[in-house]
Amino acid sequence: MEEANKPYKYAVHHSEEEGKKIRKNLWKVFWILLVVTTVEVSLGIFWKQLSGDNSDMAWPIVKWIFISLTLLKAFYIVAEFMHLGHERKGFILTIMVSYTVLIIYFIYMILAEAIVQ
Numbered sequence: 056m057e058e059a060n061k062p063y064k065y066a067v068h069h070s071e072e073e074g075k076k077i078r079k080n081l082w083k084v085f086w087i088l089l090v091v092t093t094v095e096v097s098l099g100i101f102w103k104q105l106s107g108d109n110s111d112m113a114w115p116i117v118k119w120i121f122i123s124l125t126l127l128k129a130f131y132i133v134a135e136f137m138h139l140g141h142e143r144k145g146f147i148l149t150i151m152v153s154y155t156v157l158i159i160y161f162i163y164m165i166l167a168e169a170i171v172q
Contacts, residue, residue, distance in 0.1 A: 080135070084136075087131055098121070
């Protein structure tokens with residue numbers, strides 16, 4: 056019970072310099088995510104006005120831009136906030152290969168079902 060009453064400064068396991076680097080990195084990730092989200096939302100709101108008469112031709116490009124930006128955001132979230140970016144390469148590969156195979160399998164199932172019907 057006494058551990059819970061200790062001030063935070065006794066519970067940290069790094070120096071103030073390390074803490075500043077960690078906070079700086081978190082702010083960097085925050086600004087990257089903010090910019091990417093702003094671009095996504097702006098593109099979603101204004102894509103018809105930007106494409107003009109070529110809206111049918113621009114739509115696939117807009118979809119790929121959304122997918123790319125979403126994957127970029129997912130990378131930063133997983134790497135920084137889920138701490139996967141600080142792990143060993145073998146562990147990262149184990150997780151990423153598993154999810155990649157699963158996603159490819161899901162895409163195959165979706166396409167196979169779409170062709171059958």
